[in-house]
Amino acid sequence: MNKSASTIFITGANRGIGLEFARQYAADGWRVLATCRDPQNADALDALADNGDVKVFALDVTSQEQIGKLADELQDESIDILINNAGYYGSKGSSLGHIDHDDWIKVLEINTLAPLFVTEAFVEQVARSDKKLIAILTSKMGSLEDNTSGGSYLYRSSKAGVNQIAKSLSIDLAHRNIKVALLHPGWVQTDMGGPNALIDVPTSVTGLRDVLANVTPAQSGAFLAYDGAQIPW
């Protein structure tokens, strides 16, 4: 690996937005630490690793044990951008009268708890980097002001929760010059977004990378879309 290049760490890098982050940063010459639950079955990611500066690691973001082990394994790394991308919409009841308890817990563990636990585990690696940036993929569906259609209780609550986590992180880490980018990727054509989504994955990730490249200390903790627009809380 090229030690002088910037380094990015990504969760959920085997498909969707996470895979495209890995692809675009690798194409730009970054060192990519790509994580996913099942590296044995991550063919698209493995193909990137064959051609670029991409290393693949196993990480289920809901496993405290795996987070701790990987943070130990990568303890000497310097991580310029840590991207908490892994996400889950919920696959069972999400409308009033059909809420599934266990699925809600799973949504909260992946979308809300994991970004904080992963950040806690890797914050020293970020602190010793040049760019010192932590990104969290949230959603406009976590915005209270934008909620005009109701429903989606599991996902909305998980993303509203992670928005607060990002805000607190931005305050708590400011004295270490670490910035926090809270990002809405748009409605994107992935397994989660579905085929009718408004934008394709490269468009979203190109925009998100532009936002990440230009985020200022004053914008740390702000709720930003892939096109740079500020989203109301």
Ligand SMILES: NC(=O)c1ccc[n+]([C@@H]2O[C@H](COP(=O)([O-])OP(=O)(O)OC[C@H]3O[C@@H](n4cnc5c(N)ncnc54)[C@H](OP(=O)(O)O)[C@@H]3O)[C@@H](O)[C@H]2O)c1
């Ligand atoms: N697509 C949209 O329109 C949209 C809109 C707003 C926000 N977002 C957010 O953007 C992020 C990426 O979404 P996407 O559209 O790319 O979703 P996606 O296509 O459904 O991919 C989700 C990714 O998260 C991973 N993941 C799920 N649970 C995990 C766990 N416990 N540990 C590790 N990885 C896990 C998945 O891995 P497996 O393959 O192992 O399941 C997969 O790599 C998410 O945070 C999502 O909430 C997406």
